[in-house]
Amino acid sequence: MSDSAAKWPGRPARTVRFRAEAGHVAGIDVGPTRLVVLLADLQGAVVGRWRLDDHGMTAPRAAREVCDRLAELLAGLPGSGSLRAVAVGAPGLVTAPLPERGPWPVAGLRADLLAAHPGCPVLVENDANLAVLGEHHHGAARGLDTVAYVHWGSRVGAGLLIRGRLHRGAGGAAGELGYLAPADVPGDPRTGPARPGWLEQRLLDADLTDPDSRATAVRRIGAGLAALTHLLDPDALVIGGGVVERHPDLVDELRTRLRHITLSPPALHRSPLRNESAAVGAVRLALESAEDSLIP
Numbered sequence: 001m002s003d004s005a006a007k008w009p010g011r012p013a014r015t016v017r018f019r020a021e022a023g024h025v026a027g028i029d030v031g032p033t034r035l036v037v038l039l040a041d042l043q044g045a046v047v048g049r050w051r052l053d054d055h056g057m058t059a060p061r062a063a064r065e066v067c068d069r070l071a072e073l074l075a076g077l078p079g080s081g082s083l084r085a086v087a088v089g090a091p092g093l094v095t096a097p098l099p100e101r102g103p104w105p106v107a108g109l110r111a112d113l114l115a116a117h118p119g120c121p122v123l124v125e126n127d128a129n130l131a132v133l134g135e136h137h138h139g140a141a142r143g144l145d146t147v148a149y150v151h152w153g154s155r156v157g158a159g160l161l162i163r164g165r166l167h168r169g170a171g172g173a174a175g176e177l178g179y180l181a182p183a184d185v186p187g188d189p190r191t192g193p194a195r196p197g198w199l200e201q202r203l204l205d206a207d208l209t210d211p212d213s214r215a216t217a218v219r220r221i222g223a224g225l226a227a228l229t230h231l232l233d234p235d236a237l238v239i240g241g242g243v244v245e246r247h248p249d250l251v252d253e254l255r256t257r258l259r260h261i262t263l264s265p266p267a268l269h270r271s272p273l274r275n276e277s278a279a280v281g282a283v284r285l286a287l288e289s290a291e292d293s294l295i296p
Contacts, residue, residue, distance in 0.1 A: 023084040024077070025290050026070055027282030029127055030106060031091050033154045033242065035066055036279040039073045042084070044287055048073035051276075063109035067116055083120050084290035086113055087282035089127035091155050093172050121289050127151070128175055129166055130281030131271075132159030135238045137284050139277060140269035144235040148228045149277065150177065152221060152250075153241030156200040158228060177224045178203075199224060208247050218250065222257035229262045240271030 022042055029036040035055055039048035050069040055062060074083060090106040106124055113122045132149035135141040141149070141161070149159045156178035160167040167174050178200025185198055196204060199220060206217035225237060244250060251270045258265045271277050 023082050023290065023294075024074070025084055025283060025286035026073075026086045027089075027130075027279045027284070027286055028066055028070070028086065028109075029089045029130070029276070029278040029282060030062060030066060030109060031127065031154070034275065035062055035069075036276055037066055037069050037073065038276070038279045038283050039070070039077075040283045040287070042287070042290060044283065046283070047077060059106075060108055063106075063112050066109060067112050070113075071116065083117050084293065085121045085123070085286040086117065087123040087125060087130070087285040087289070088113070089125055089130040089278035089282050091127050091157070093176075094124055094126045095172055121293070123285055123289060125282070125285060126157075126159070126168075126172065126175075127278040128157040128159035129168065130159070130279075130285060131240065131277035132161045132238070132281065133166060133284050134273055134277040134279070134281030135271060136161055136164075136281075138280050139271055139273045140238045141236055146232060146234045148175070148232060148234050148237050149271070150221075150225065150228070150237060150239045151241040152203065152239060152243045153275075154204070155196070156203055156221070156224075160232065162232065177228070180224050180227065203243075208243070208250075218253050218257055222254055222261065225254060225258060225268075226261045229258065229264070229266050233264060234266050236267040236269055238269045238271050238277075240273065240275065240277055242275065244270060245275060 024047070025040050025042070027038040027040065033054055035052045037050045038046050040046050050073060057065065088106055088109060110122050110124055128149060128151050131151060132147060135149050136144065136147060141147040145164045147161045151157050158175035158177045160175045176197065179197030181198035202220055203217055207213040208217060228234070228237065239251060239254070248270060251268060255268050258268060273280055
């Protein structure tokens, strides 16, 4: 790494820049429909990528596949340095210790990665939280301080960035948009992280090729976006996920809806990262971990 000193009184300031080839970090996104592995150098440039959509694997099988593909990416780098950090994005609540159950349990994957790369930190974070980091650094929210990323795919959720900082909430449930429900819906004692929430289930059941069903879905998720807007007053909302990729016109429909139901309609952007927002954010989180361990 290289240092430069600024001319100020007191101890000279140091600007630290790592040599890109001095090591690598990995950002991984795992879930019931998609697996993504990104390998990056210490300046954040992606040097290896593997992705599998609609994989249909069990969580243990997917964990083995991810570990194997990461090993292949590392082996393909000539003269590569060591793996400095790994970050994994997964749906649902991410707590310590990692839950063995949920929408997509990752405790086994983390154990496999730790076994394969001794001494390498392996971080686990909610995928929507990582997605908002990815959008903030490399996507539609660059330069913005307060942003919500909304995922609409095989699950529904949001990641929140407030004044430049990731907001997880007291119990890690901030942004779980899929659990919103109308006031007249009776409570369900079975509600929990292993079951879809009220809004999420209705959006999963929607037939977006049917005009009436599509209009209802837009109203429902639009109400969720309006709630985020009135609570956060964000610089922008970013929306992504498999549903948005298959039906990009939904973004214009949601912009129109928000103009009708919010006091100060935010900018609404479709994610430019093509369903890799969480993996890109995972790279960023892994880089921060690597920097913390390398700077004395």
